[in-house]
Amino acid sequence: MLLKEKITAQLPEWRDRVTKLVKENGDVKVGEVSVSQIYGGIRGVKSLVTDISYVDPNEGIRLRGYTIPELLEKLPKSGDAKFPLAGGVYYLLLVGDIPTLEQAQAVENEWKQRNELPDYVLNVLRAMPKDSHPMTMFSQAILALENQSVFAKRYFEGMTKMDYWEATLEDSLNLTAKLPSIAAFIYNLKYGNGEFVKPDPSLDWSANFAYMIGKGDDDEYKDLARLYFLIHSDHESGNVSAHATHLVGSALSSVYYACSAGINGLAGPLHGLANQECLRWLLDLQGEFDHFPSKEELEKFAWDTLNAGQVIPGYGHPVLRRPDPRFTAQFEFGKQFMPDDDLFKLAALVYEVVPGVLGELGKVKNPWPNVDAISGTLQYHYGVTEFDFYTVMFGVSRIMGVTANAVWARALGQPIERPKSLTTKMLEEIVAEAK
Numbered sequence: 001m002l003l004k005e006k007i008t009a010q011l012p013e014w015r016d017r018v019t020k021l022v023k024e025n026g027d028v029k030v031g032e033v034s035v036s037q038i039y040g041g042i043r044g045v046k047s048l049v050t051d052i053s054y055v056d057p058n059e060g061i062r063l064r065g066y067t068i069p070e071l072l073e074k075l076p077k078s079g080d081a082k083f084p085l086a087g088g089v090y091y092l093l094l095v096g097d098i099p100t101l102e103q104a105q106a107v108e109n110e111w112k113q114r115n116e117l118p119d120y121v122l123n124v125l126r127a128m129p130k131d132s133h134p135m136t137m138f139s140q141a142i143l144a145l146e147n148q149s150v151f152a153k154r155y156f157e158g159m160t161k162m163d164y165w166e167a168t169l170e171d172s173l174n175l176t177a178k179l180p181s182i183a184a185f186i187y188n189l190k191y192g193n194g195e196f197v198k199p200d201p202s203l204d205w206s207a208n209f210a211y212m213i214g215k216g217d218d219d220e221y222k223d224l225a226r227l228y229f230l231i232h233s234d235h236e237s238g239n240v241s242a243h244a245t246h247l248v249g250s251a252l253s254s255v256y257y258a259c260s261a262g263i264n265g266l267a268g269p270l271h272g273l274a275n276q277e278c279l280r281w282l283l284d285l286q287g288e289f290d291h292f293p294s295k296e297e298l299e300k301f302a303w304d305t306l307n308a309g310q311v312i313p314g315y316g317h318p319v320l321r322r323p324d325p326r327f328t329a330q331f332e333f334g335k336q337f338m339p340d341d342d343l344f345k346l347a348a349l350v351y352e353v354v355p356g357v358l359g360e361l362g363k364v365k366n367p368w369p370n371v372d373a374i375s376g377t378l379q380y381h382y383g384v385t386e387f388d389f390y391t392v393m394f395g396v397s398r399i400m401g402v403t404a405n406a407v408w409a410r411a412l413g414q415p416i417e418r419p420k421s422l423t424t425k426m427l428e429e430i431v432a433e434a435k
């Protein structure tokens with residue numbers, strides 16, 4: 001298999017590099033930890049390692065060294081598509097290089113051979129209460145697939161440590177292959193006729209998602225799916241979904257357990273659920289006026305939200321200090337394909353007004369839009385109006401990133417995570433001694 005060959009070829013060098021770094025420089029200090037960081041969500045503590053992506057506060061995400069605009073330009077596209085194949089994105093995350101079109105298609109073909117969704121998973125989803133959140137259903141479906149884990153089976157057969165990554169790659173391909181089908185089935189079950197639509201083998205992974213939710217004739221939506229699945233795939237290791245996945249995986253739980261945990265984290269309103277909250281806020285704003293609001297009216301609406309003790313969803317970020325390039329890429333898509341859409345125009349006005357309001361608040365470190373500020377608006381335009389579903393699409397994409405990280409964590413022998421906790425009294429004593 002192409003991916004296995006490409007990773008195998010790099011492994012000796014990577015293993016030597018990491019072993020040498022730790023053996024010869026293991027005691028070199030990378031940073032310090034302050035009391036406020038310990039109480040403040042470990043913000044900014046340099047304690048994780050990944051070579052798959054890096055978030056620069058000003059520049060935003062780079063996947064394997066490439067910015068979002070570079071990726072949109074360089075990653076291979078098939079046929080008339082204007083946006084890249086997800087198979088190429090996954091190749092890039094796993095292997096580290098921009099693939100050729102043939103290499104991207106090889107990953108797409110690998111997925112096609114593994115995309116069959118067992119009946120029992122469909123039945124688990126059918127058995128869930130009608131008011132289950134789509135993220136609960138998504139996490140549940142991933143967990144239900146755990147019995148298929150190649151890693152778990154081979155581990156109990158006595159697989160050697162050196163082979164962990166290969167079994168993890170198998171699980172990762174088997175899981176990622178099924179994600180569009182799982183997501184589309186949840187969509188159809190929750191909002192449609194409950195039909196399970198099989199993927200069309202002539203379509204790519206992203207376009208198949210569009211096809212299975214009934215948008216097979218909409219080429220623009222297929223391109224939006226390709227863009228969406230690219231930009232949400234990875235965002236360093238410290239965000240909740242990535243870190244939760246890594247933490248659970250570090251116990252050698254399979255990627256099914258680990259990804260289900262990551263998805264549970266993504267379901268939080270301060271993380272992936274912000275995209276649903278964001279659209280809700282925008283629709284509330286739209287509903288508030290019988291006309292297109294003026295800047296002053298919007299400003300007042302934003303202050304009303306803040307004064308009610310709520311956050312403005314889609315704005316702010318723990319690391320970024322500029323507009324998120326993932327926002328910008330989607331905003332450009334909107335400008336190109338739906339410049340006259342009322343909701344898009346409103347989102348554009350929010351972008352003009354809200355950073356100023358958050359700036360005036362004084363405490364917000366980053367008043368700029370993040371990835372979630374616009375993604376729902378684009379979905380809404382194409383008729384995917386059920387906004388509690390949006391985070392599932394985020395999850396479909398994010399699992400590409402977290403499984404690529406899982407493969408490399410196993411390949412480089414990353415151990416079980418175990419940070420140390422202290423009591424408040426101990427911290428008080430440390431502070432007293434420092435004075």
Ligand code: HAX
Pocket residue numbers: 239269270271272273274306310311312313314315316317318319358363364365366370371372
């Ligand atoms: N609206 C109102 N207040 C905000 C705010 C916003 N959009 N962003 C930050 N603040 C507030 C914080 O709540 C915090 O207030 P307190 O000190 O009273 O607790 C203060 O400003 C400082 O926060 P910060 O250091 O700037 O930001 P954090 O790193 O603590 O939090 C968040 C980052 C993304 C959680 C935050 O900006 C937020 O709640 N934004 C709105 C929700 C959102 O868009 N989440 C999605 C983030 C992207 C993502 O992960 N997607 O999956």
